[in-house]
Amino acid sequence: MQDVVKVGIVGCGRAGRKYAAAGLLAHPQAEIVGLTSRTEASARQLRQDLSLTAEVFPDYPTMLESDGLTAVALCTPPPCHFEQAKLALAAGKHVIIEKPATTSIQEAEELIALASQHGRQVLVAQNMRFAPSITTARNWLAYGMIGDVHAVSGIFEHGGPGKDWFFDPAQAGVGGSFYDLGVHLIDTVRFLLGPSVWQLTSADLNHDPRGIDTVGEVSYQTPPGVTIALSTSWLARTMIGRISIQGNRGNIQVVFRPIPNQQLLHTPEGASNEAMQNITSFTSQAFANPYYYFIETILGRISGDPMGISLANNLPTIQAVMAAYRR
Numbered sequence: 585m586q587d588v589v590k591v592g593i594v595g596c597g598r599a600g601r602k603y604a605a606a607g608l609l610a611h612p613q614a615e616i617v618g619l620t621s622r623t624e625a626s627a628r629q630l631r632q633d634l635s636l637t638a639e640v641f642p643d644y645p646t647m648l649e650s651d652g653l654t655a656v657a658l659c660t661p662p663p664c665h666f667e668q669a670k671l672a673l674a675a676g677k678h679v680i681i682e683k684p685a686t687t688s689i690q691e692a693e694e695l696i697a698l699a700s701q702h703g704r705q706v707l708v709a710q711n712m713r714f715a716p717s718i719t720t721a722r723n724w725l726a727y728g729m730i731g732d733v734h735a736v737s738g739i740f741e742h743g744g745p746g747k748d749w750f751f752d753p754a755q756a757g758v759g760g761s762f763y764d765l766g767v768h769l770i771d772t773v774r775f776l777l778g779p780s781v782w783q784l785t786s787a788d789l790n791h792d793p794r795g796i797d798t799v800g801e802v803s804y805q806t807p808p809g810v811t812i813a814l815s816t817s818w819l820a821r822t823m824i825g826r827i828s829i830q831g832n833r834g835n836i837q838v839v840f841r842p843i844p845n846q847q848l849l850h851t852p853e854g855a856s857n858e859a860m861q862n863i864t865s866f867t868s869q870a871f872a873n874p875y876y877y878f879i880e881t882i883l884g885r886i887s888g889d890p891m892g893i894s895l896a897n898n899l900p901t902i903q904a905v906m907a908a909y910r911r
C-alpha cells in the first residue's frame with residue numbers, strides 16, 4: 585500500500601485553491617506535487633500563497649509524465665474536464681473532478697467505462713454531501729422522523745460567479761445558474777432521498793442576452809410520488825441555499841447557506857418535539873472533504889463509495905441536469 589498519494593492540481597483558480605488544495609493539505613498522506621493552469625502565473629501564485637513545494641508545470645501533459653504522480657484534481661471549467669480526465673486515465677492516474685463533472689451524459693458514460701477499464705477511481709467533488717447540515721438531515725430522514733416524503737423544494741441563489749467564463753456559453757459548457765447551482769441541489773436531494781429515477785416535469789430557464797440562464801426553475805417527479813421543485817439564480821442580492829422536505833409526519837428544512845448550517849425539524853407532536861440544531865463546528869473545511877475522501881479511497885481505507893461521489897454514482901445527477909437543458 586502507498587504511504588503518500590502524490591497529486592497534481594489542474595486549474596489554479598478558486599476551486600483549485602479553496603477546495604482542492606485545502607482538502608489535500610488537510611490529509612497527512614496527500615502531497616501536492618504538481619500545479620498547472622492555463623497560465624503559469626496562476627500556478628505560481630497558488631504555490632506562493634500556500635507555501636507549497638509543488639512543481640509548476642508549463643502544461644498538463646508534462647505534469648502527467650512527472651515521476652510518481654498518482655492522481656489529479658481537475659479544477660478547470662467543465663468543458664475541459666472530459667479530455668483532461670481521459671488523458672489522466674490513459675496515464676493510469678486516479679481523478680477527482682469538480683462539479684459539474686461533464687458537459688454531456690455521453691462524456692460521463694465514456695469516463696465511467698474508461699475508469700473501469702484502467703482500474704482507477706474517478707470521483708466528483710460534490711462537496712454539499714459533506715456539509716454537516718446535510719448529513720444530519722439525511723440521518724433524520726433515514727430514521728423516518730418525518731414519515732414518507734412527498735415533496736421537496738430547493739433554492740440556491742447568489743449574485744453570480746465572479747469569473748466571465750461562467751457567462752459565456754462556449755466556455756461554460758452547458759448553461760448558467762441551473763448548471764452551476766442546480767447540480768448541487770439535485771445531487772444533495774438525491775443524497776437525502778436515496779436512489780430513485782427522476783423524471784423532468786418542467787424546466788423554465790431564463791436566458792439573458794448572452795445566452796446563459798441567470799435564473800432557473802426546474803421540477804421533477806420520482807416514481808414513488810415525490811415532487812421536486814428546484815430554483816436557482818445568479819441575480820440575488822444575498823446568498824441563500826435551502827432545501828425543504830415535506831413528509832406525511834412533518835418536515836425538515838435545511839439551510840446550508842449562509843453558514844453556519846442549520847436544520848429545523850417539525851413533527852405532528854408539536855412544539856415539544858420540535859428540534860433545532862445549529863452546527864457550530866461547521867467550517868469551510870467541510871466543503872473540501874471530497875478531496876480528503878479521494879485520498880482515503882486511493883489508500884483503500886474507504887471502499888464501496890459510502891458518500892456516493894464516484895462518477896458512476898454521480899451519473900443520475902448529470903442525467904437530471906442535462907434533462908433540464910434537453911440534452
Ligand SMILES: NC(=O)c1ccc[n+]([C@@H]2O[C@H](COP(=O)([O-])OP(=O)(O)OC[C@H]3O[C@@H](n4cnc5c(N)ncnc54)[C@H](OP(=O)(O)O)[C@@H]3O)[C@@H](O)[C@H]2O)c1
Pocket residue numbers: 594595596597598599600603620621622623624625626627644659660661662664682683684709711747764
Ligand atoms: N464545489 C463548489 O462549490 C465549487 C465552487 C467553485 C467552483 N467550482 C467548480 O470548479 C471548477 C472551476 O471553477 P472556478 O470557480 O475555480 O473557476 P476559476 O476561478 O476561473 O478557475 C479555473 C481555473 O482553470 C484554469 N483553466 C482554464 N482553462 C484551462 C485549461 N484548458 N487548462 C488548464 N487550466 C485551465 C484557469 O487558469 P488561469 O488562472 O491560468 O487562467 C483558472 O485558474 C468549475 O467546474 C466550477 O463549477 C465548484
